[in-house]
Amino acid sequence: MVLPGGLVDNKSTGQAAVEVEGLSVRFATEGGTVNALQQVSLKVAKGDFVSLLGPSGCGKSTLLRVVADLLQPSEGQVKVLGDLPAVARVRREFGFVFQEASLLPWRSALENVRLPMEVGKFSKHRATSRKPEELLELVGLSGFEKAYPRQLSGGMRQRVAIARALVANPTVLLMDEPFGALDEIQRDRLNVELLKIWQKTGITILFVTHSIAEAAFLSSRVVVMSPRPGRIKEVIDVPLPYPRNLELKDEPRFGQLTGRLRQLLAHE
Amino acid sequence: MPVKSSESEDVLTQNVSPGNVRLKRKNRARPAIVAILGAIGVLAVWQAIIVGLKVPEYLVPAPTAVWGSLTTDFALLMQNAWPTLVESVVGFLLGNGIAVGLAIIFVHNKTLEQIFYPMAVVVRTIPIVAIAPILVLLLGSGLAPKVAIAALISFFPTLVNMVRGLESVDKQALELMHVLSASKTEVFFKLRLISSLPYLFAALKISTGACVVGAIVAEWIGSDSGLGVLVVNATYQFRTPLLYATMVVASVMALVFFALIVLLERLIVRWETESETV
Numbered sequence: 086m087v088l089p090g091g092l093v094d095n096k097s098t099g100q101a102a103v104e105v106e107g108l109s110v111r112f113a114t115e116g117g118t119v120n121a122l123q124q125v126s127l128k129v130a131k132g133d134f135v136s137l138l139g140p141s142g143c144g145k146s147t148l149l150r151v152v153a154d155l156l157q158p159s160e161g162q163v164k165v166l167g168d169l170p171a172v173a174r175v176r177r178e179f180g181f182v183f184q185e186a187s188l189l190p191w192r193s194a195l196e197n198v199r200l201p202m203e204v205g206k207f208s209k210h211r212a213t214s215r216k217p218e219e220l221l222e223l224v225g226l227s228g229f230e231k232a233y234p235r236q237l238s239g240g241m242r243q244r245v246a247i248a249r250a251l252v253a254n255p256t257v258l259l260m261d262e263p264f265g266a267l268d269e270i271q272r273d274r275l276n277v278e279l280l281k282i283w284q285k286t287g288i289t290i291l292f293v294t295h296s297i298a299e300a301a302f303l304s305s306r307v308v309v310m311s312p313r314p315g316r317i318k319e320v321i322d323v324p325l326p327y328p329r330n331l332e333l334k335d336e337p338r339f340g341q342l343t344g345r346l347r348q349l350l351a352h353e
Numbered sequence: 354m355p356v357k358s359s360e361s362e363d364v365l366t367q368n369v370s371p372g373n374v375r376l377k378r379k380n381r382a383r384p385a386i387v388a389i390l391g392a393i394g395v396l397a398v399w400q401a402i403i404v405g406l407k408v409p410e411y412l413v414p415a416p417t418a419v420w421g422s423l424t425t426d427f428a429l430l431m432q433n434a435w436p437t438l439v440e441s442v443v444g445f446l447l448g449n450g451i452a453v454g455l456a457i458i459f460v461h462n463k464t465l466e467q468i469f470y471p472m473a474v475v476v477r478t479i480p481i482v483a484i485a486p487i488l489v490l491l492l493g494s495g496l497a498p499k500v501a502i503a504a505l506i507s508f509f510p511t512l513v514n515m516v517r518g519l520e521s522v523d524k525q526a527l528e529l530m531h532v533l534s535a536s537k538t539e540v541f542f543k544l545r546l547i548s549s550l551p552y553l554f555a556a557l558k559i560s561t562g563a564c565v566v567g568a569i570v571a572e573w574i575g576s577d578s579g580l581g582v583l584v585v586n587a588t589y590q591f592r593t594p595l596l597y598a599t600m601v602v603a604s605v606m607a608l609v610f611f612a613l614i615v616l617l618e619r620l621i622v623r624w625e626t627e628s629e630t631v
Contacts, residue, residue, distance in 0.1 A: 153532055154531070154532070155528055155531065155532065174531075174532060174534055175534045177533075177534075179532075180532075181529070181532045183525050183528070183529065185525055187523060187525040187526050187529055189526065189543075189544070189547075190624040190625075191547055191623070191624040200533070200543070201533050203539075203543070204530065204533050204534070204535035204536070204539045204543065205533050205534030205535050205536065205539070206534075210534075233624060234624075235624065
């Protein structure tokens with residue numbers, strides 16, 4: 086496994102950030118039962134950047150939502166830092182970034198970042214937190230503290246959402262196609278910045294995407310998934326060293342990697 | 354706002370930059386000017402027709418005659434406007450207050466909503482002029498039946514809109530609150546209540562006119578003062594300019610009321626850019 090050098094200080098404890106064991110999720114629909122996930126097992130080590138890559142219907146978002154306690158498993162179990170998702174949620178062990186920034190429009194950027202500290206008995210369950218002002222600086226938005234969501238571009242709104250997810254100083258960051266609604270230029274820019282944030286904070290990231298290039302560029306490991314029923318096809322260790330920059334995308338080894346991922350996705 | 358980032362060009366949506374604000378203001382003033390000029394035009398044509406065709410005053414008074422009544426009968430008009438104003442305002446506060454309270458209960462208790470919401474809808478279909486005599490019989494001829502009718506007429510739009518507003522919360526925002534382990538109370542105050550405000554104000558704006566109408570209708574049925582009484586008396590006494598003047602006073606009252614709510618909305622609901630629905 087390729088890990089960024091010197092960034093993961095707590096890896097030696099051996100405890101996985103996210104542990105998925107024999108997870109199945111079934112939905113009842115009009116056309117019968119849908120196996121969104123069938124017998125999925127996965128371990129995400131602390132400090133890892135893991136992408137869940139696959140076509141729609143492969144259960145990648147479902148998996149992320151079970152980890153975030155937004156969905157209940159039908160079978161199997163999921164642990165976040167050794168605890169059930171519901172327990173980890175109350176303790177704010179993870180932050181979540183949705184596809185839409187879902188900022189509260191009546192709150193300024195800074196007030197949106199502060200929201201997690203104002204609800205759910207935050208101080209009782211979480212000893213550490215980060216300064217909202219510093220987080221806005223981390224995501225490149227210093228000077229925009231007082232701006233309202235409607236005054237910000239889509240990319241900037243998503244930056245605020247990332248800052249909000251980091252304010253509780255969580256160990257794990259769960260991201261559900263966070264840049265899916267952005268244009269490619271913005272997406273590239275935010276990919277680079279996300280890697281910087283990841284390296285600065287040493288946080289564990291579980292990232293859902295349907296973009297092969299995005300998964301290859303960001304991740305230390307890519308989990309390739311396939312649909313009907315949703316399952317893990319293969320887990321690929323990405324042999325590209327960090328720090329990575331956009332020029333990497335033009336190198337042959339990057340092309341080799343995306344080619345391999347594409348092949349895996351083609352054979353269902 | 355300091356603009357430091359390299360992204361400065363997509364920082365501010367275009368209508369925030371000073372140049373465009375000025376442009377927008379100019380555009381906003383234009384319809385107002387057109388509307389005023391239009392009103393003056395209509396009044397002038399009206400005056401010309403009445404004078405030109407020698408229409409008798411008791412049938413349709415000229416604008417100047419209405420103005421004459423407004424000035425000479427000013428004391429009488431104000432004396433009767435006061436009770437109507439009190440009834441309207443108290444009715445407005447009471448009706449909307451109960452509606453908001455009920456909407457909050459409905460959103461938290463589905464069973465209660467299933468019992469009472471259909472009932473409210475049925476009651477709503479009964480015309481207010483039919484309910485008014487019942488309430489006068491029940492509550493006497495004092496302030497109470499007028500307030501009750503003004504309240505009733507403001508009640509329904511607010512109940513319907515507020516329930517809709519409280520339930521139309523962004524699904525992803527609710528999921529966010531779940532991930533943040535927010536309690537039901539926190540979700541209500543930090544999310545539901547605030548996102549329902551545009552819906553509430555839309556209903557309140559309808560209520561402003563409706564509650565004045567409710568108070569006047571109630572006064573027709575049984576009262577010794579108020580604009581409703583003045584309407585009835587002026588009609589029977591063929592004091593048509595006074596009748597028109599009374600309508601002007603009632604209309605101005607509703608307009609001022611409406612303007613106050615719009616002002617309040619602008620102060621509170623600042624995040625909605627396109628909330629101007631009149």
